[in-house]
Ligand SMILES: O=P(O)(O)OC[C@H]1O[C@H](OP(=O)(O)OP(=O)(O)O)[C@H](O)[C@@H]1O
């Protein structure tokens with residue numbers, strides 16, 4: 819699997835440091851509160867589990883699964899809800915945990931969904947933000963890294979369902995892609 823990677827963008831150590839920094843910041847901002855941390859499956863699994871262990875506040879955890887990429891490198895344009903959260907978010911403070919914000923479609927959909935359900939506040943923490951990919955306007959509140967306009971894999975992010983278990987974030991060799 820490692821042989822398919824052209825270059826590493828963020829090492830395990832880079833990611834660990836980013837989680838520490840963001841976890842400290844969130845702990846300060848939410849002191850005395852119990853935010854509901856919602857992991858956006860599947861890409862955010864590793865980031866979410868690393869992040870919550872860097873937070874020194876009470877939290878409740880839930881997961882939501884939406885998809886718009888169908889396994890390839892291009893957004894299909896429509897976001898589908900695959901698995902909903904269990905917690906009632908009415909009046910609650912929400913922090914979405916994302917691995918990456920690219921076109922912004924996923925996040926826009928999620929923020930609107932929870933705003934409609936009466937959440938008190940909705941913030942977004944993402945490991946990576948790719949501003950050049952943006953199609954709809956949406957902003958993250960906590961960002962680990964601003965990434966160049968390249969398709970990245972690893973640390974939860976997939977290509978064709980694979981590479982999620984790479985412990986770092988990298989870019990694939992061009993010969994690997996079948997849809998470019
Ligand atoms: O800003 P966007 O262009 O909407 O892209 C961001 C979303 O794309 C990926 O999810 P994907 O739909 O591929 O599902 P996955 O997390 O299960 O891989 C990623 O995990 C984000 O949730």
Ligand SMILES: Nc1nc2[nH]cnc2c(=O)[nH]1
Pocket residue numbers: 887918919920921968969970971972975976977
């Ligand atoms: N794996 C992966 N999924 C994404 N979803 C949106 N952008 C990306 C990306 O760069 N890589």
